[in-house]
Amino acid sequence: MTGNRYAYLWFIGPALVLMFVILLLPILIAAGMSFTNYSLGNSSADFVGLENYEKIFTRSTYAKMFGATFRYVFVVVPMTVGLGLGAALLINSLTRFGDVYKTIYFLPVMAALIAMAIVWEFAFHPTIGIINATLEYGCGTFLESWSWYAKGCARTFPLWLTDRDYAIWTVSFIGIWQGFGFNMVLYLAGLTGIPRDLYHAAEMDGARSGWDSFRLVTWPMLGPTTVFVVTISLIRSFQVFDTVEAFYPQGGGPSKSVYVMMFAIYEKAIQQNLMGIGAAITMVFLGFVLILTLIQRWLVERRTHYA
């Protein structure tokens, strides 16, 4: 029966081969490519060492890339998590119409973001857009006591998508609008997993306000959900691409203020056919995701594991 000693290879073999071919191999190839100046169509490439990485961490274009990416991430993640939790708590407290709200908030998640981007482009249009047209109705009212508003009335309201002071925040706003419904659904699932008895115990123990029982029961019990929600929101925010590509097909927005990582990869590797530098940005991106995942795993195992 010695032949059966290696039988396990037949069981894990297919999974191993698949994982290697479709996950690990491409990463290894990209890693290798990031040390070259390869272009698609060329028969060979030169080894350039760390030159590509050096560019990423020294040139101002890439400083803008990190700036735009982190601005987006640090606005979108807290807002989508916070709004997701808030909406979930509100919906959870409803006895009726909960499903209606659930559907409404989840609709943007289901919609194709590229199509929604086109709709938003019209909404934000400086002359025919609904946003600025609505803002103009407020002119001449008490709202003008707000200096920003008065300035908008006197001259013109911002060019939301093409002003470099506003562009990244406008794109972030669309990211929040699009993303918080997903977090809400995750939080709703987390809320249903909290035993009712714990709330009753908190009530018997003297929790007088909703805030008391939120702090004592809801928030700690949602710990594992929160870790998951934050990680997934971070990764999704790092991955933002559709809106940027739809609004600014060339160049990543006014003064490259919306030049996020995914778009940089696309621009370098596909539009300009500089596979080497594209692969290097991809490696940096992979590094971020890896760090986030490791932090998540550490949190799950250390802090929020109750069983």
Place this chain on the structure above:
Amino acid sequence: MSSISLREITKAFGETKVLNGVNLDIQDGEFITLVGPSGCGKSTLLRILAGLETADGGAVRIGDTDVTHTRPSARNLAMVFQSYALYPHLSVAQNMLTPLLLRDLTTAERLPILGPLLSRSKRRALMDQVDSAAQTLKITDLLPRKPGQLSGGQRQRVALGRAMVRNPVAFLMDEPLSNLDAALRVHMRSELAELHRRLKTTFVYVTHDQAEALTMSDRMAVMMGGNILQFGRPDDIYRDPDSLAVAQFVGSPGINTIPGEIADNGQLYVQGKRIATVHGAARQPVTVGIRPEHLTISHTGQFKGVVRHRENLGSDIFLHVAVEGLTQVAVLRASPDQAATLGAQVAFDMNPDRVLVFDSQGARIRMSVPKMAAMA
């Protein structure tokens, strides 16, 4: 000083009536058990007393105050849940500290980082209370652990500790032992009774296990179909039930019920044999109830049957006897040396003083007169 009274409590969930005007008076320091089959409304009654459920009608009073519309947190009652409901993210010490923090500290003193600085000495005093409660329950060495690292019995103690630590008016317990294994359950019964004697606080205990009710309580209320059928000392309920339903619910193995009849002169007949005299009862078909320990084996016994099953409990053996002319087997208690083997013929008598007679509606027909005569 803090008696509890429930008046005409009604409750319905949608169309289903759960409680139909229940009255219950609990004296200060009593151990009361609400016992009944599942769905009888006992847990709902407890939760109405706790304030976790609002009654459709009726009033709840604790001491001299009407608390019908008072929030649970303001009633100063403590509850032990079937699931224990410990906070899984907090250590045992923090779990026990929680009710003290929520009650004795101001909102400012409970602020996340600032709070502990503001109330250091107060918190130390509260921690001493936790320590003394932990000592009473012998769980001091568990204090730093999380609930997830405890066994069922230990969690049970921690839940008790969390209830005990702030000296509530009464302890409410909702089937607290039903998640424990059989041996631990029996052990915890005596511990709970001991704890009650020591604390001298009112206990209101809900269970579906009549054995727990009989062993622990000062008084027990047998509930069925949203009503309290009988409320009294366990002994009285076991010996002197008001109805067939109570008689059948209390006692294990269950009471034997045999069809019989009362003849014109009040003579009680079972299978044509005269058993006792029921004075003042009209001629009617009845159900005769007799507990297994009140059937005695004797060679000259009036009833004969074949042993179908022997239930050996070590100290006693319960014989399941198929009696001719009866659809149900009769269960009788025998000592191990007199117990017959399987398939053997046995003859037995009924102890006429212990026969319980019920009319066709299940209401008790008392035989007080002959009992008095027998005693005289």
